[in-house]
Amino acid sequence: MLSHSWHSPAVRVTLSAALLAWYDRHRRRLPWRAERGAAADPYTVWLSEVMLQQTTVAAVGPRFESFRARWPSFAALAVADDAAVMSAWAGLGYYARARNMLACARAVAAEHGGVLPDTESALRQLPGVGDYTAAAIAAIAFGRRAAVVDGNVERVVSRLFAIGEPLPGARTAIKARVAELTPAERPGDYAQATMDLGAMICTPRRPACALCPVAEWCVARATGEQERYPVKPTKRERPRRYGTAYWLEDESRVLLVRRPATGLLGGMRALPTGPWEDAPPGLVGAPSDADWELLARRGVEHGFTHFHLTLALAQATGTSDMAGEWWPVGELGSAGLPTVFRRAAEAFVEELGVVE
C-alpha cells in the first residue's frame, strides 16, 4: 500500500518537482527544443508540434530542420507555394497536417498580424491545432499553465493512478489529473518532462521503473501491473483493398496527377489510379484508352492506418486527356510522391528497365 495520499497538495508538488529535477538531468536534446532557461520561439514550437503529431521524433528530426530552413517564419510559410509545401511533406504521412499548416500560417498572417496567439483558446481555433497542440504551445512557447495530454502523458498518468477505464474515455480523468499536477512554474518544462519520461522510462512495453523518478507514487507499479495501463480499446481488423496504378510514359516522361484536396493522400502528387475496391478492379479508371499491359509482377503492398492496399501495376505509352503533369522519369525523386506511389514508381522503373 502506498504511503502517499493523492489528495495532498504537498504530494503533488513533490511529484512534480521530482519530475522536473529528473528532466533537468536527463531531458532529450532536440532540434526544436530551447536550451534550459530559454524559450523556443512560437513558430518553432508550433512547427515541431504539428510535425510530431502521431509521428516519431526520429522521423521528424531531419524533416524539421529542412522545413524550418526553407520556411523560417509564419510570414514565409504564409506565402509559400502549396505544391512546394506538399512535396516537402511527402513521406511524413497524415497529409492533412500540411494542408492545415498552410491554412494556419495564412490565418496567423491575415488575422493575427503574423503573431501566434498566446492563449490556449485562441490557439485552439487555428487549423490543425487541437486540444493537445493548443495546450502544448501555450505551455512551451508562452509559459502558460495548460494541461498537456499526449500519448506519453496518457500512459504515464494512467499508470500513476491505475486508471482502468479504456481510452479514449479515460482522457477526461487523465486531463483532470494533469491539470492538478501541472505546476505554475515551468509548465512547459513539466509537460516535456512527462513526455520525455513516457518516451524513455515509462515505455509501452517493459517500462524501466527502476530508473523512474516518480515510481514511489505510481499505483500501477505498487502492484506490478504497470503494463496493464493504459487500457486500450479493442481494435478492428484492417480490411484489404485493391487498386491499379497507371504508368503512362511519353518521351521519358510519366503522367502524374494531383489527388483531390481532401481524403486519403489529399492534395498530393500521385500516379493515376482507378477506384480502390474489395476485389481487383482491373483497368477501370485508366488515364487513356491505350493498350494497357498489367505487369505480371506482384502488385505493391502498402499498409495504411485503416486498411491494407494491394496495388496492381499497369503500363502503356502515349498521351492522355487527363489533367496532370508529365514528369521526367529520371527526376521522380523530386516529385514529392507519398510513399505508396514512390514505391509503385520504383517498381515500374525496375520492371520496365528505365535508365535515368
Place this chain on the structure above:
DNA sequence: CAAACGTGGAG
C-alpha cells in the same frame, strides 16, 4: 462519437 487519416521502426 466512431472512423478516417500514413509511415517507418521496434520487438
Place this chain on the structure above:
DNA sequence: TCTCCAAGTTT
C-alpha cells in the same frame, strides 16, 4: 511476418 504504436485532428 506481423502487431504495435508515435508530441492527434477533423468530421
